[in-house]
Amino acid sequence: MNASAGKHHTLVVLVENKAGVLARIAGLFSRRGFNIVSLAVAPTDDELFSRITIVVDVKSAPLEQIVKQLDKLVNVVRIHEMSPESSVERELVVATVQASPEIRGQVMDLVRIFEARVLNVGTNAMMVSLSGTPRRVGDFARLLRSYGIIELQRSGKVALDALEQLDA
Amino acid sequence: MKMTGSQALMKSLELQGVEVVFGLPGGAILPAYDPLIDSSLRHILVRHEQGAGHMAEGYAQATGRPGVAMVTSGPGATNIVTPLCNAYMDSVPIVVITGQVPYAAVGTDAFQECDITGITHAITKHNFLVSEAQELPQIIHDAFYIATTGRPGPVLVDVTKCIIDPNNPRSEMTWREPSEHNLPGYNPKLKGDPELIRQAVELISASERPVLYSGGGILKARAAEALKALAELTQIPVVTTLMNRGGFPDDHPLCLGMPGMHGNYTSVTAMQRADLLIALGVRFDDRVTGKVSGFAPQAKVIHVDIDPAELGKVRRPEVAIQGDCRIVIESLIEQLKDLGQEPKDRNQWLHTIRQWQKEHPLVYDTWSDGPLKPQLVLEKLRDNTPDDTIVTAGVGQHQMWASQYWKFNYPYTWINSGGLGTMGFAVPAAIGAKVGRPDKMVWAVDGDGCFQMTAQELVTAAAEQIPVKIAILNNAYLGMVRQWQEMFYAERYSEVYLSAELPNYSQWAEAMGCVAMRVDTPEEVEPAISKANEIDDRPVVIDFRVDPVEKVFPMVPAGASNDDIVESPLRNNL
Numbered sequence: 001m002n003a004s005a006g007k008h009h010t011l012v013v014l015v016e017n018k019a020g021v022l023a024r025i026a027g028l029f030s031r032r033g034f035n036i037v038s039l040a041v042a043p044t045d046d047e048l049f050s051r052i053t054i055v056v057d058v059k060s061a062p063l064e065q066i067v068k069q070l071d072k073l074v075n076v077v078r079i080h081e082m083s084p085e086s087s088v089e090r091e092l093v094v095a096t097v098q099a100s101p102e103i104r105g106q107v108m109d110l111v112r113i114f115e116a117r118v119l120n121v122g123t124n125a126m127m128v129s130l131s132g133t134p135r136r137v138g139d140f141a142r143l144l145r146s147y148g149i150i151e152l153q154r155s156g157k158v159a160l161d162a163l164e165q166l167d168a
Numbered sequence: 169m170k171m172t173g174s175q176a177l178m179k180s181l182e183l184q185g186v187e188v189v190f191g192l193p194g195g196a197i198l199p200a201y202d203p204l205i206d207s208s209l210r211h212i213l214v215r216h217e218q219g220a221g222h223m224a225e226g227y228a229q230a231t232g233r234p235g236v237a238m239v240t241s242g243p244g245a246t247n248i249v250t251p252l253c254n255a256y257m258d259s260v261p262i263v264v265i266t267g268q269v270p271y272a273a274v275g276t277d278a279f280q281e282c283d284i285t286g287i288t289h290a291i292t293k294h295n296f297l298v299s300e301a302q303e304l305p306q307i308i309h310d311a312f313y314i315a316t317t318g319r320p321g322p323v324l325v326d327v328t329k330c331i332i333d334p335n336n337p338r339s340e341m342t343w344r345e346p347s348e349h350n351l352p353g354y355n356p357k358l359k360g361d362p363e364l365i366r367q368a369v370e371l372i373s374a375s376e377r378p379v380l381y382s383g384g385g386i387l388k389a390r391a392a393e394a395l396k397a398l399a400e401l402t403q404i405p406v407v408t409t410l411m412n413r414g415g416f417p418d419d420h421p422l423c424l425g426m427p428g429m430h431g432n433y434t435s436v437t438a439m440q441r442a443d444l445l446i447a448l449g450v451r452f453d454d455r456v457t458g459k460v461s462g463f464a465p466q467a468k469v470i471h472v473d474i475d476p477a478e479l480g481k482v483r484r485p486e487v488a489i490q491g492d493c494r495i496v497i498e499s500l501i502e503q504l505k506d507l508g509q510e511p512k513d514r515n516q517w518l519h520t521i522r523q524w525q526k527e528h529p530l531v532y533d534t535w536s537d538g539p540l541k542p543q544l545v546l547e548k549l550r551d552n553t554p555d556d557t558i559v560t561a562g563v564g565q566h567q568m569w570a571s572q573y574w575k576f577n578y579p580y581t582w583i584n585s586g587g588l589g590t591m592g593f594a595v596p597a598a599i600g601a602k603v604g605r606p607d608k609m610v611w612a613v614d615g616d617g618c619f620q621m622t623a624q625e626l627v628t629a630a631a632e633q634i635p636v637k638i639a640i641l642n643n644a645y646l647g648m649v650r651q652w653q654e655m656f657y658a659e660r661y662s663e664v665y666l667s668a669e670l671p672n673y674s675q676w677a678e679a680m681g682c683v684a685m686r687v688d689t690p691e692e693v694e695p696a697i698s699k700a701n702e703i704d705d706r707p708v709v710i711d712f713r714v715d716p717v718e719k720v721f722p723m724v725p726a727g728a729s730n731d732d733i734v735e736s737p738l739r740n741n742l
Contacts (some may be wrong), residue, residue: 016353019297020285027289068477074294074314077353 007059008037010089010159013052013070014078017043021075025052032069035060038156049077053158082159092131092155093141094119098148099126107147114140125150169343173301174199174332176343177265178207180308183346186236188212188227188603190220194240195280196267199332199339212603212632217244219596219625221251224262226600229583230558230608232390234261234315235600241267242280245326246287250590252322253291257587258411259388261320263311270330271299271338285326293321301331301341309346318356319475320388356474360491360499368446368470368487369503375444375468377517378404381427384411384586385449385473391494392416392579395448398497401504403511404446405521407435409456411586412449414576424521428456429724430568433528436722436730438521442467449473449493452482453587462729472496530572531738532718539715540690542566542641546573548693549611549639553701556581558601558610562594562618565647568720570613581608592621598636599629609637609701616642616666616673623676629707630681637700638682638709643716644668651719668713677709686711 015021022041029036035057044051056066067079082089099107099121107126111118116130130140134157141152171179177200181189190212193201204211214220217239224235239248245266255262269278285295294314296307307325315323330338372378386395392415399406399422406416407427416423424435439445445467450456457463460482471478471485472493479488489496532543546569555577561567561584576582583601585593598612619640629636650664677684683703685696687710700708721736 020289023286024289031290065477065481068479072475072477074351074354 007057008055009058009063010082010084010087010157011054011056011067011070012080012082012159013054013076014044015050015052016075016077017048017050018075021050022052024073024075025054025070028069028073032065033060034066038154040156040158053156055157082161086162086164087159088162089133089157089159090131091134091137091157092129093137093152094127094129095141095144095152096125096127096150097144098124098150100124103147107144110140110143116140171341171343172199172203172332172334173304173327173339173341174334175203176301176304176341177308177327177332178203178209179343180305180346181236182208183305184308184312185233189236189238190214190223190227190600191238192217192220192240192244194244194267196241196269196329197238197244197265197327198240198267199329199334200238200265200267200327202334212599212628214596214628215624216622217247218250218592219599219622219628221248221262221264222254222590222593222596222622223600223603223625224264225251225255225258225260226560226583226597227604228260228262228600229387229597230580230601231604232580233604234263234312236263236265238265239267240280241269241284241329242282244280245282245284249287249291250588252288252324254585254588254590254593255322256291256293258585259320259384260322261315262322263308263315264322264324266324266326268297268326268328270333270336271328272330274328284324288324291322292324293319295324295326297326297328298331299328301339304331304341305344306346306350310349310351313349314351314354318354319473357490358474358492358495360472360489360496362499364487364489365496365499365503368489368500369507371444371468371470371487372402372404372446372500372504373507373509373512376512376514377442378402378444378446378514379424379438379442379467380404380406381409381439381445381447381450382406382412382415383409383448383450385493386412386415387579389449389474389493389495391449391492391497394494394497394501396420398501401501401511403514403518405438405518407431407439408576409450409453410571410584413571413574413582414579417577418575419577426571428453429458429726430572430720430722431456432530432572433722433733433735434521434524436724436733437524439464439467440730441520445469447471447485448497451478457482458724458728458730462731528735528739531721531736533738540688540693540713542569542643542712542714542718543573544690545639545641545687545693545712545714546570546613549613549697550574552694552697553611554609556608558583558598558605558608560584560594560598560601560610560612562614563589563591564615564618565643565651565718565720566613566615566618566641568648569641572720591615591618594618595622595636595638596625598638599625599634602634602636612636612638614638614640615647616640616644616668617646619673620666620671623680626677626680626682626707626709633705634707635704636707637703638707640673640709640711641714642668642673642711643714643718645716647716648720654717654719655723656725668716673709673711677711680707682707682709684709684711686713688713
């Protein structure tokens with residue numbers, strides 16, 4: 001997965017916080033042949049609505065069709081495309097990696113370089129986490145791989161408009 | 169006012185102006201059938217839930233009002249999936265109420281449980297699962313609003329049994345009038361952007377070979393009058409897609425009729441040669457465009473549709489106008505008139521079109537003594553019934569011949585299954601149409617294959633004294649499939665023969681309470697039709713034994729360009 005590929009677009013979708021809405025969106029993507037690269041969803045500060053950040057692969061279909069079809073869902077309130085230049089993007093990764101005492105120091109170096117955090121340490125493994133730009137998170141996850149990943153979860157990208165955008 | 173959920177459901181339907189419900193009761197929906205007795209609603213008890221759905225569609229298309237069906241959970245709900253999908257493809261406003269197992273049992277694989285909201289996500293405009301009695305009035309209100317506004321479509325309301333069962337405390341509720349719609353994500357746009365209308369008017373004024381490509385959106389928007397005004401003002405010829413037959417009168421000099429795979433030569437070719445398509449309420453369906461890259465290659469496109477997702481989905485328009493067809497056409501007319509220009513001289517274009525019409529008429533063998541021709545039956549039927557007769561059709565050869573040979577001069581007189589191509593649509597759709605328009609004569613033109621799929625609804629029609637008339641064009645084959653096997657599979661016929669004798673259609677029709685007739689020769693056609701037209705207290709079925717090898721022409725082979733239209737070989741005999 002290469003989040004920087006030009007064919008990926010980030011959509012922020014405001015939806016009614018109702019049962020089955022995510023199924024409607026996922027179903028729409030699958031039946032129209034649109035590809036989801038990542039998906040993050042949680043309620044907003046107003047519990048009547050949820051905010052979904054979807055990274056879509058527009059090689060599979062024109063972005064315009066994806067947006068228009070999404071907009072037809074009755075529970076979808078608003079769709080907004082986020083451009084990397086005018087938004088702040090964050091992603092979280094949590095990973096458990098092999099870290100026997102001999103290589104624990106190397107893993108710790110990586111954690112320090114990336115300003116990641118150690119969440120837990122076991123006899124032969126460590127749990128670490130990092131939040132940052134999707135690219136940084138991707139780099140961190142890739143470097144962890146060489147130590148042996150036991151379990152890894154990325155959150156999918158979330159994005160907000162940059163403050164300059166809001167002031168404009 | 170205190171009441172139960174089931175009483176609220178009836179009251180909500182009454183409040184929407186519903187007069188007729190097509191349905192069949194069962195366990196989960198059973199409590200709703202008790203207050204139904206005391207309601208003002210007429211219930212038509214169908215013999216299969218698919219019939220209820222198609223009747224609701226026929227009713228909606230004939231009247232312009234939403235059709236309503238009510239069935240139980242599980243198999244009742246799955247049996248109505250086909251009509252839901254049909255209504256979704258053809259943008260027909262229906263509201264389907266399904267029973268669901270009690271909320272506490274949802275997710276436990278209870279008896280007759282089925283996740284019908286999950287199943288129908290992809291084939292409804294929207295659906296609801298209702299688990300609180302108090303929510304019912306608002307949800308029914310919203311369901312009708314969604315079904316009938318914007319691009320119309322089917323809405324399913326899945327009602328858990330506990331909230332309608334008077335023995336369950338969850339069914340207790342206090343009636344409150346539904347409020348304004350609280351649907352923050354739903355706000356159909358009706359008015360076209362004035363700047364885009366201006367651009368469209370410019371293109372229209374500059375065009376030399378324009379065609380009005382009119383589709384089902386015309387009928388949905390009640391825009392037939394507006395379309396006629398636009399065509400007459402601009403003197404632009406009109407093609408009427410399968411979903412808009414009758415939306416512009418066939419006897420109008422500017423009407424070119426049906427385009428597409430089995431469209432007539434002139435309609436197909438006019439679009440191929442056009443320099444401008446004014447596409448109104450159409451979706452550039454593959455059955456119209458043929459190979460998309462070869463469709464109307466020289467034409468600029470103005471595309472008007474209420475559904476923005478249709479704009480640019482198949483063909484990139486020069487001007488894309490989101491809005492209601494009637495309102496946008498009226499704006500176009502207004503701006504065209506304001507322009508004050510004399511309409512461009514398009515006599516050359518109209519002359520070319522007249523030549524095509526003269527040189528490329530629809531033809532079938534009318535001279536030799538052979539088996540009864542289905543086209544002849546349709547011509548006789550057309551000429552011996554009132555001009556505003558409502559015609560329904562199933563899917564296949566008979567449907568195409570009906571569209572080709574009938575003269576549709578009134579909107580809402582042609583009801584068929586276009587997008588989904590649902591065999592068996594004709595009989596239940598005719599029943600629904602007749603229930604909605606008892607003042608009109610209703611004929612179902614059906615094939616023998618289609619008839620066998622839903623004929624049992626004639627029992628419903630007989631029991632309810634709904635006098636529909638059925639013309640079976642019985643060619644003993646799944647005729648359209650047979651035609652493809654003849655033309656594209658080297659005459660290797662595979663599983664298409666049905667037999668003209670089995671079933672015995674006359675006996676079957678009589679057993680269902682219908683008057684039955686059988687017609688074998690051209691001479692018998694008119695007397696049978698006259699007799700059928702006189703019967704007004706029960707359904708009539710005529711078994712027309714027609715030529716089993718007759719094919720539908722013209723034809724654009726699947727995947728070919730519309731330039732490669734194949735006409736009847738008989739044209740050389742003219």
